[in-house]
Amino acid sequence: MKQLSYFFILIVLIFLSNYTKAEIARVVTKENAIREDCRFYSPVIAKVTLNDELEIINGQGDWYKVGYQGSAGCIHESAIDKKYISLSSIDETNQTSTSVYEVSLAGKGFLNVEQNYKNRNPKASFAIVKEIEDFEISDQELTLFVQNGKLRLP
Amino acid sequence: MIRIVYINLLLSLFLSGCFTAYKVGKAPIDSAKRISKESKRAKDPITDVEEYYIGRAVAANIVSSYPVLVDDELTTYVSFVGNTVALNSNKPTTYGGYHFAILDTNEINAFASPGGIIFITKGLVDSLENEDELAAVLAHEIAHINNQDGIALIKAARSASAGSLILKEPLRIIGSITPSYIAQLTNYFIQSVDDAFNTVAVNGYSTEQELEADKAAVLYLSRSGYDPSVLLSYQMRLYEEGQTSGVEKMRTHPGAFERMEKLKLNLPPVQVNKTNFELRAERFQATIE
Numbered sequence: 363m364k365q366l367s368y369f370f371i372l373i374v375l376i377f378l379s380n381y382t383k384a385e386i387a388r389v390v391t392k393e394n395a396i397r398e399d400c401r402f403y404s405p406v407i408a409k410v411t412l413n414d415e416l417e418i419i420n421g422q423g424d425w426y427k428v429g430y431q432g433s434a435g436c437i438h439e440s441a442i443d444k445k446y447i448s449l450s451s452i453d454e455t456n457q458t459s460t461s462v463y464e465v466s467l468a469g470k471g472f473l474n475v476e477q478n479y480k481n482r483n484p485k486a487s488f489a490i491v492k493e494i495e496d497f498e499i500s501d502q503e504l505t506l507f508v509q510n511g512k513l514r515l516p
Numbered sequence: 517m518i519r520i521v522y523i524n525l526l527l528s529l530f531l532s533g534c535f536t537a538y539k540v541g542k543a544p545i546d547s548a549k550r551i552s553k554e555s556k557r558a559k560d561p562i563t564d565v566e567e568y569y570i571g572r573a574v575a576a577n578i579v580s581s582y583p584v585l586v587d588d589e590l591t592t593y594v595s596f597v598g599n600t601v602a603l604n605s606n607k608p609t610t611y612g613g614y615h616f617a618i619l620d621t622n623e624i625n626a627f628a629s630p631g632g633i634i635f636i637t638k639g640l641v642d643s644l645e646n647e648d649e650l651a652a653v654l655a656h657e658i659a660h661i662n663n664q665d666g667i668a669l670i671k672a673a674r675s676a677s678a679g680s681l682i683l684k685e686p687l688r689i690i691g692s693i694t695p696s697y698i699a700q701l702t703n704y705f706i707q708s709v710d711d712a713f714n715t716v717a718v719n720g721y722s723t724e725q726e727l728e729a730d731k732a733a734v735l736y737l738s739r740s741g742y743d744p745s746v747l748l749s750y751q752m753r754l755y756e757e758g759q760t761s762g763v764e765k766m767r768t769h770p771g772a773f774e775r776m777e778k779l780k781l782n783l784p785p786v787q788v789n790k791t792n793f794e795l796r797a798e799r800f801q802a803t804i805e
Contacts, residue, residue, distance in 0.1 A: 390564060391611050402603050440609040472569045478702040479573055479709070486576035490584055494575070494617045494633060499595050507596040511647070511799070512792035513741040515603055 385418040387428065387442040396435035400425035402515050403501045407435040416442060424516070562667050564611040564631075566708075570667060571631030572612075573709040578627055578635055578717055582619035585638055591618060593803045597647060598634060598654045604739035605655075606732070607662045614658070624754070627716050628657040630666040641804065643754065646797035651737060652747040659732035665725045669711040727778050734782055742796075743788040748779045 389410045397404040400422045408430055410416070416437065417429035425436045480488055508515050562570070585591075595616045602614040610632040619625075622639040629635070634657045644650050660666060715721065721729070730747060737744040755772045 391609055391613070392568075394609065402608070438609050440607055472565065472701075474698045475702050475705045476569055476573070478698065479705055482702075482706065483573075483577075485580045486573060487579045488572065488576045490579040491572055491575045491633070494579075494584070494615050495612065497591060497595070497615065497617075499592055499599065503592075504596055504599055508600055511600075511741075511796045512789065513600055513796075514739065515600065516608065516739070 385444070387416050387418050387426070387444045389414045389416065389437075389441060390443045391441050394437060394441045396428065396430050396433070396437055398435055400427070400436035402438070403505050404436070406501075407433050410437070418444065562664070562671060567664065567667055568611040568631040570670070570705070570708050570712050571629040571633055573705075574666065574713045574716055575629040575633040575635075577709070577713050578619070578629065579617075581717075582621050582635075582637070585618040585620040587618065590641070590803060591616065593800075594618060594636065594641075594650065594654070597651050598658070601651055601655045601736050601740050601742070602632075602658050605658050605662050605736045610661070614661075616654070626653055626657050628660040628666060629716060630661065630664065630712055632661055634658065634661070644750070644800075644804075646746070646793070647800040648737075648743045648746045648793060648796060649750045650800065651740065651742040652733060652744070652750055655733035655736045655740075655742075656729050656747065658736060659729035660721065660725070662732060663725065663728055665721050665729065666712045666716045667708070668725070669715055670708045723774055726775055730775055730779050731782050734779070734784065738784060738786055741792075743793055744786055745783055745788070748776060748783060751776050751779070 389412055391412065393409065393411050395406040396408040396410060396416075398407055399405075410430060414430070416426075419427040419429055419434060421427075421439075422436065424439050426439060426442065427434060428437055428442075476488075480486065505515070507513075598616040599614060602608060612631055612633075614632040614634065616634050616636070618641060619635050619637045621637050622642075623637050624639045624643050625637050626640055627635040634654065636653060636657075640653065641650070644653070664671070733747055734744040737747065751772060755776065758772075
């Protein structure tokens with residue numbers, strides 16, 4: 363009888379496991395970083411890009427501890443969308459989706475739109491904008507700048 | 517005993533099957549709900565991605581009017597100050613990140629393209645006396661980005677009319693982005709960029725938006741460790757110089773007198789470490805010269 367109960371519990375657990383999913387969030391910035399500690403300019407564990415899926419482990423102030431490709435680290439709340447449903451399981455949840463709308467625009471939609479805009483406005487200097495966007499400052503240099511100026515980072 | 521095992525097994529399978537059937541039956545209803553919600557989004561505030569693309573186009577128009585100063589040392593310095601303040605703002609991360617550039621003109625002005633590209637003019641840099649003033653100017657522009665002031669007109673227009681894009685929403689959801697949809701979106705995009713460009717670079721913001729940006733800037737400066745009171749002293753100096761010369765400074769930032777009066781009331785009683793202030797002022801001078 364005891365063995366039978368264990369067997370029954372096992373089956374129920376297997377059944378439940380199919381319907382218990384970890385909370386998933388999506389990266390909403392073009393690129394970002396999973397950091398060792400929950401603060402800006404902490405060492406980077408992994409680079410993430412738009413729409414990468416992260417598993418939420420817990421919240422720590424304005425930050426989330428997340429899992430990504432086998433490693434765990436921190437990402438700022440403004441870089442992720444928690445009200446996200448995976449595109450692979452789009453009909454398996456009744457959560458509010460903010461993702462599909464943005465995904466379509468971020469992908470083919472807006473790239474085409476921007477190209478059309480460039481064609482109609484040849485004087486608009488997108489090449490210079492790209493140079494501005496590509497101008498980078500390093501994490502270490504900024505940290506040093508903040509320290510030397512007796513300033514603060516969150 | 518074996519019968520009980522079978523009954524339990526069948527019960528589990530039955531329950532599992534019920535759940536699957538419930539899910540399958542529920543899926544179209546959820547889809548419909550989701551599409552309905554997505555359609556409503558067309559009236560919602562503009563998404564970060566949209567804001568980014570609109571901001572890029574606004575920036576592309578600004579740099580077609582003003583040449584960008586090629587000075588890596590100064591641009592790096594401005595980026596250090598700007599990023600320090602941005603990270604202490606209410607929105608430390610934007611879709612495309614914060615970027616800073618200097619426009620090669622003697623005009624004194626600053627522009628915040630929606631999404632995070634911020635321009636200050638060389639004339640403005642020359643009018644500054646120390647790093648904290650530079651931080652104050654950038655904090656004010658970062659606040660405009662945080663508050664989405666550059667796209668306020670677009671948001672208002674979108675709220676007033678749902679627009680024909682809603683009709684195409686289901687097509688977008690299933691990924692069928694047709695050429696006619698792109699053409700429609702392009703027209704909508706052009707109109708949005710025009711509205712944002714006019715706000716950011718031509719007409720300027722409303723006095724109310726300026727007051728809110730000042731209020732937020734004070735907060736970001738305090739969090740960063742900069743002296744928030746320089747936001748007021750810098751504005752007062754510009755205002756007085758403008759009164760003397762008869763030339764209005766920062767023409768896209770109206771309501772100077774009212775702003776200063778409000779700022780006086782909003783400034784927190786912050787004890788500024790003078791040694792640290794001077795230390796930053798020295799590195800400012802070293803970079804500018």
